[in-house]
Amino acid sequence: MNPFSSGTRLRDMIRAIRSCKTAAEERAVVRKECAAIRAAISENDQDYRHRNLAKLMFIHMLGYPTHFGQMECLKLIASSGFPEKRIGYLGLMLLLDERQEVLMLVTNSLKQDLNHSNQYIIGLALCALGNICSAEMARDLAPEVERLLQFRDPNIRKKAALCSIRIIKKVPDLAENFINPAASLLREKHHGVLITGIQLCTDLCKVSSEALEYFREKCTEGLVKTLKDMANSPYAPEYDIAGITDPFLHIRLLKLLRILGQGDADASDCMNDILAQVATKIESNKNAGNAILYECVGTIMSIEDNGGLRVLAINILGRFLSNRDNNIRYVALNMLMKAITVDAQAVQRHRATILECVKDSDASIRKKALDLVYLLVNESNVKPLTKELIEYLEASDQEFKGVLTAKICSLVEKFSPEKIWYIDQMLKVLSEAGNFVKDEVWHALIVVISNASDLHGYSVRALYRAFQTSAEQETLVRVAVWCIGEYGDMLVNNVGMLDIEEPITVSASLSIESSVAGSLLGSLSASLKIFVTESDAVDALEVSIKRHNSDLTTKAMALIALLKLSSRFPSCSERIKDIILQNKRSFVLELQQRSIEFNCILQKHQNIRSALVERMPVLDEATFSGRRAGSLPTSVSTSTGTARNLPNGIAKPAAAPVADLLDLSSDDAPAPSSSGGDFLQDLLGVDLSPASAPPGTSQPPKAGTDVLLDLLSIGTSPPAQSSSSASNILSSIQDDKASLANLNGLASLTSLSPNATSASPAPMMDLLDGFGPSPQRKEENGPAYPSLVAYESSTLRMTFNISKQPGNPQTTLIQAIFTNLSPNVYNDFLFQAAVPKFLQLHLDPASSNTLPASGNGSITQSMKVTNSQHGKKSLVMRIRIAYKINNKDVLEEGQVSNFPRDL
């Protein structure tokens, strides 16, 4: 029997699948077929084995699992007939992979078939081996393949050559055995052997420098001659494509010559003539010819310099670039990208054409051209090129904007000649495509603005103007909101006007035509010279809070900005209070909490408010860029992990609480890195260091004050230039304690209690009104930790609630909670634990010894662990849990090593 003559059932299946109207129907048909095939397999049905396998291949192609057919492949391969073997090997290549152990079983069959008397069977085995061979098989069967490289039939030799490639890739040690046979393949006339032989040599050169030297020495001339013969050969109907003999072989030859010529002047010299001949003689009106020219240009660009050839190659690329065929233009751009490292000057000459390609209607070409432009930019041409790109940003379609903005931002950042230019360009990008800008980019912009003290006024005014026209661009709004909060007074009073600036007027906010993206300096239709008032600035913030599509980060930033403005604009403070109060009813916990807290500050703490909302100290560029390079991607998980601690997040590194308060639960909110404060938290955190705390007011940290720390988001390590006394305290204290020290400054500032030392927690409490008693209760227990799942099996879960006694860092209180995950009741439940010598364990009695089924209740048991090496070693515990299910003993054991580190 044979799969082709007995195709009816296979055809029936395909028809049945084709007639299916829905995916569900198709699944049903496939399920039925698979069931039938499984049955046939288990009955060891000989007659239909190949047909079943053919069906399985079809089913596999549709994307259904077919692993149960793997053994069938092996059986078919082991059978004697050619048709069976054929389909068996095909199945092997499609259904199996080199990582499966089943594959090892086939090694022996392969070995036999490689030595078979029928050359077609040898061919099958070689093909399968070439496609799926693993390193072990490569070692076992390499001698056979090596022998077959000299087989009498060229069709076997060519397959053996490709099989050898797989072998040397899997086991590079074997490469040297293949060097000589590969070199002799290069002298063949048969195209199949020649093309595969050349590929084998190419891959040998890649894995072995010895092979590269050998081929360079012995074969370069021969290869050049082969190429010459082929280029000049008469019409060969079997290999002719568009008047060229075997373009595939041409291309492979050129590829190998490239490797041989690279870094070797003699070899490069040797091939100069033929390359020139190919580059000039091949006709470029058909795809095949262009493919060769393209490869030839690549070779010329890679081999050692020959001025004349390079000019020829660049000219070909120029011709390609102006071709009307998009395929040709695409490859031209692709090659120019490689050429730029060799001859940047020549590529720059095509700059105009390349810029045109950025605006092409074809996405592939646009992207390639943009990549190329990106490489072309340098200090001298950054301004005109950026201008072009930004102009195009307005016209480009949505999906391309993301890539384009990323590139522009990166260019502007990299090559910006001056800060004002940088700020201008970024503003244009933000107002045009702010929604596509990544977080790091607008963070960086804020850092730059913060550092450019002479441009604060300019920036905030420009941002305010941009905000009027492009309020739908989220990131623009965020930067604007931040700047208005920080430098709102400069906006209103026009502080630090630059000569080039037009005074900002209200008419600017009314007339759309004075688009900021168009020209910041453009003359405004300034008939009314009314300056921005304080209430205009508050308007802007109110708009961004109330706009329905503002996201949480923006709204939260706007709230902070309002708080800051409340002290800068006393005339608006009532209005600001109203806006803040409106958010008290926000459904978003974050905003609600923030609004309540800020309201407290406004109402009850007038005396500290102005110190609280001081302008942020200059953000440190170096820290920020370092952080950006390092910890951004990994930090997200940290933030979600600690966020749960929010209301009483105390015993964390100093950086964490601040981030918590501002951690806006969205993934894109940057999170604390181990190095200290995070950008966003610097950004939003109120820094207390400039507060005029009298020196020497430090007092022992109290747990209660930490709540305030959380609440007010006190910046972590204030920059060195803050000259206040508070920073003196800070400098003497370790980083992670810095914020506590800050706080002490604050506590004394409040001066609500005459005896600051003893009563310091008390005045803080009123800040908490509005968020319930729970945090207060917790804080008396000392620092809190998130509860952790210490042990979990399919039947049982043990959760640890960890707490510390205040003033006793060595001792950890653990409350273990056991939950039954199975449907059976556990009786005689007994929990035992053991700890290493440096720990002391005290176990209290358990709340019960019966654990109800399916989590309908739990057992709790308290323990106390004292760590004699506190700070050096962390907790670890071995546990054993014994219980009975229906009077049958069950024992579970495990180790708990996921305790927080600082216990």
Added chain:
Amino acid sequence: MGIRFILMVNKQGQTRLAQYYEWLTLEEGRALEGEIVRKCLARNEQQCSFVEHRNYKIVYRRYASLFFLVGVDNDENELAILEFIHLLVETMDRHFGNVCELDIMFHLEKAHFMLEEMVMNGCIVETSKANILTPVQLLEKTS
């Protein structure tokens, strides 16, 4: 290795033949096919035949209702792959006589055999149509 996979997909996006030269699990393969098909089939005739996807470059060409998509490494000659697709179609044409989607569906093994004679382990083995088809025809005669 130049070629990473060869796909034949009809214009509804259904896979008609898939041959991978590097191992992907069933799910990975399905996901990849879906992504590529969505990307390539949405493009129009005037746009170029190359699409970059993940770390592959997809070279594709449409013949009547059938798309031929070839995934290659980034340094592969795209124009040559385009020419190769044409050679593949011509070879199938010579065998089936004006090949169509159904020929490939109902003769999936034969299509695979032909492909095997042309590409092995991601490299081109043979470029002569006669040499490619000899073993396939021999097989038909013996059966």
